[in-house]
Amino acid sequence: MRREKRQMIQQRMTRQKQIILDVARAHHDHPTAEQIYLEVSAIDKRISRGTVYRDLGQLSDSGDILHVKVPGPDRFDCRTGLHYHMICTGCGAVFDAPVDYETEIDKEVFEKSGFHVQRHRTVFEGLCPECIKKSKEKKEA
Amino acid sequence: MRREKRQMIQQRMTRQKQIILDVARAHHDHPTAEQIYLEVSAIDKRISRGTVYRDLGQLSDSGDILHVKVPGPDRFDCRTGLHYHMICTGCGAVFDAPVDYETEIDKEVFEKSGFHVQRHRTVFEGLCPECIKKSKEKKEA
């Protein structure tokens, strides 16, 4: 449960890290580490899962990509600014939510609780349009 | 990744389920399944982890307790209304956040995206007052 990382160590750019970053950035659909691993593998099959996890962690620590924490496997997002996500409980797909990050609420929580808020994460749960359509078709059948 | 549960099956109250519910409700500090298992074990050491996980899932499905999804192990909350949580990145403790659930934003997301929002989950990340104090002491030393 401990965290306590964040040492100012020198981060090196390697061939594998560059490939991982490129693959992650080419996506606009919140891939999982596994999906990224599969694509990276297709480019260079010698790159290991461990490296993909390590590099994705490092790249999100340094702000090059965003680490999205949702139920199920974590996702990664090339859009790095703070924003919210929607996850479909039908198919598991993750989307960016079309509402702005509310900065004010972080201050409000701090003032009311003394909890030093760094950020918040919001995930909307529901059915994506695709799955709504499918469930309607099923009812009619 | 599939979900697709929710059959209207008859749920039975058993001795073990009652103990698990009592233990969960006695907590106001967001215990993990493991913590609940340990306490339940102290009451009846024959109750298994599997049963604790199964029953906690069932009890939160039926709305008797709340399933809180945060980084790390999931938590359970005896406060069942929709509300937000704060997790301390220092010590991992979870608290209820002192701000109200925003119902409006669910509608807004639906209108802008067609995503049928059932609810959203917000988790504030930061340092709890306790950990702020500790990190100050460390700096002074």
Next chain:
DNA sequence: ATGGGTGCAAAGTGTTTGCAAGTAT
């Protein structure tokens, strides 16, 4: 040259599940 990075496989964490026996309704 040197300290971070890599591949590999093993281990870790948190949770789910198949099965045969038990029990609430």
Next chain:
DNA sequence: ATACTTGCAAACACTTTGCACCCAT
């Protein structure tokens, strides 16, 4: 009587890690 529940252990999903070698700086 029926069908949901249980305990157990094994399996599972996802992620981290120890180690010996490698390579960017």
